[in-house]
Amino acid sequence: MSAALDLITRVRGVRGAMLVSADDGIVVAEQLMEGIKGGAVAALAASLAGRLRRAMEAAGTGTSVFWHLQAEQGALLVVPDGNSSVAGGGGILVVAVAEPDVNIGLVRLELLRVAETVV
Amino acid sequence: MADDIRALSAQLAQDPQSLVFLRLGEALRRKGQLDAALRVAMNGLERHPHLADAHDLYARILTDKRDYERAFDEWDMAVRIAPNHTGALKGLAFLYFKVGDLAQAESHLEAARQVEPDDPSIDQAIAMMRGGVSPPAPEPSVDSPTVASPTVGALDEARVFAGLEGANEGLLLIDGAGRVLGGALRDRAGADVTDAVAAYLAGVSQEAARTAKLLGLGAWNGLSAEGQQGNVHLGHPTPEALLLVVRERGMPLGRLAILAHRATAMARRWLERGT
Numbered sequence: 217m218s219a220a221l222d223l224i225t226r227v228r229g230v231r232g233a234m235l236v237s238a239d240d241g242i243v244v245a246e247q248l249m250e251g252i253k254g255g256a257v258a259a260l261a262a263s264l265a266g267r268l269r270r271a272m273e274a275a276g277t278g279t280s281v282f283w284h285l286q287a288e289q290g291a292l293l294v295v296p297d298g299n300s301s302v303a304g305g306g307g308i309l310v311v312a313v314a315e316p317d318v319n320i321g322l323v324r325l326e327l328l329r330v331a332e333t334v335v
Numbered sequence: 336m337a338d339d340i341r342a343l344s345a346q347l348a349q350d351p352q353s354l355v356f357l358r359l360g361e362a363l364r365r366k367g368q369l370d371a372a373l374r375v376a377m378n379g380l381e382r383h384p385h386l387a388d389a390h391d392l393y394a395r396i397l398t399d400k401r402d403y404e405r406a407f408d409e410w411d412m413a414v415r416i417a418p419n420h421t422g423a424l425k426g427l428a429f430l431y432f433k434v435g436d437l438a439q440a441e442s443h444l445e446a447a448r449q450v451e452p453d454d455p456s457i458d459q460a461i462a463m464m465r466g467g468v469s470p471p472a473p474e475p476s477v478d479s480p481t482v483a484s485p486t487v488g489a490l491d492e493a494r495v496f497a498g499l500e501g502a503n504e505g506l507l508l509i510d511g512a513g514r515v516l517g518g519a520l521r522d523r524a525g526a527d528v529t530d531a532v533a534a535y536l537a538g539v540s541q542e543a544a545r546t547a548k549l550l551g552l553g554a555w556n557g558l559s560a561e562g563q564q565g566n567v568h569l570g571h572p573t574p575e576a577l578l579l580v581v582r583e584r585g586m587p588l589g590r591l592a593i594l595a596h597r598a599t600a601m602a603r604r605w606l607e608r609g610t
Binding site: 251252253256257260261263264267268270271272274275276277278279280281282283284285286287288289290291292313 | 520521522523524528531532535536538539542543545546547549550551552553554555556557558559560561562563564565566567579581584588
């Protein structure tokens with residue numbers, strides 16, 4: 217799992233990467249720069265992912281395959297694996313924390329690649 | 336009707352910036368007070384020159400006054416501002432029929448039908464036109480808050496996104512408690528899912544803010560999500576309110592973010608006007 221996270225953290229501008237249990241928001245694996253509170257971020261990311269999944273299903277767009285929270289000084293990028301699309305499905309969220317000038321497209325590709333390997 | 340006009344006039348006097356002029360102008364037009372209606376519409380247009388509905392109202396009044404040339408210009412402007420404005424499309428169809436350009440008339444009615452496939456008046460107009468009978472001059476829809484809602488004031492929810500690309504679909508503005516402030520959503524089957532989506536999104540704004548703060552990322556600006564059948568973008572016009580923009584998967588996330596940015600700015604202005 218550490219090798220999988222390496223794929224993400226080697227992208228320039230990524231400050232950390234995590235695998236998070238989608239159901240309970242617990243960290244499964246992490247590679248984070250100092251100062252990032254992995255446990256709390258994992259819990260909030262899982263909660264946001266759950267709300268977003270339900271809202272998107274209701275809106276008819278299907279479950280999310282990638283989402284991206286943009287902020288003034290950085291971004292949180294998340295790819296839910298296939299099992300995360302079902303409540304209680306025991307899925308994993310692949311999460312990256314990045315600087316504001318990161319190449320979003322590149323991080324997205326690596327997140328998707330990791331999501332495939334951890335299923 | 337006279338009471339309505341008095342009440343609407345009072346509302347407009349109290350808040351000259353409000354969109355109540357649309358209902359007042361239409362009420363005056365229906366009562367046959369065309370000069371008064373024209374004044375109301377022109378004053379409204381001066382304050383809201385980019386509002387397609389204002390041009391549509393003005394065009395309807397001009398049509399009643401048989402000033403077809405200027406009516407054409409106004410409906411043409413309305414369609415330039417909001418290409419899916421069915422009132423303006425029907426108005427242009429009516430005027431094209433008047434000058435004998437049946438192909439253009441039918442083309443505009445077809446365009447209106449694509450936007451509102453369930454509107455029977457469009458099918459009737461096409462049938463009448465094909466039968467050689469002039470389609471009726473366009474009237475605002477009976478469901479339109481412009482004429483039907485008794486509570487429409489400055490916060491006229493149907494007008495929040497007027498003039499925005501795709502303003503009639505896939506835009507939802509809610510408050511922090513998940514209550515709908517404007518817009519509406521339908522799923523792929525056409526079912527109204529506004530309330531369900533609003534309920535699920537309640538609290539997302541605060542949660543996103545907490546997450547960004549915890550990560551030391553500062554204030555959050557937006558959240559883009561790519562779905563299996565569509566893409567969405569969430570913005571927050573105010574710290575509490577949340578704006579959801581939903582589009583087909585074919586619209587790239589970057590373009591969706593630009594559209595959402597515009598919609599968020601419009602929603603912010605609209606919310607500020609109402610407070």
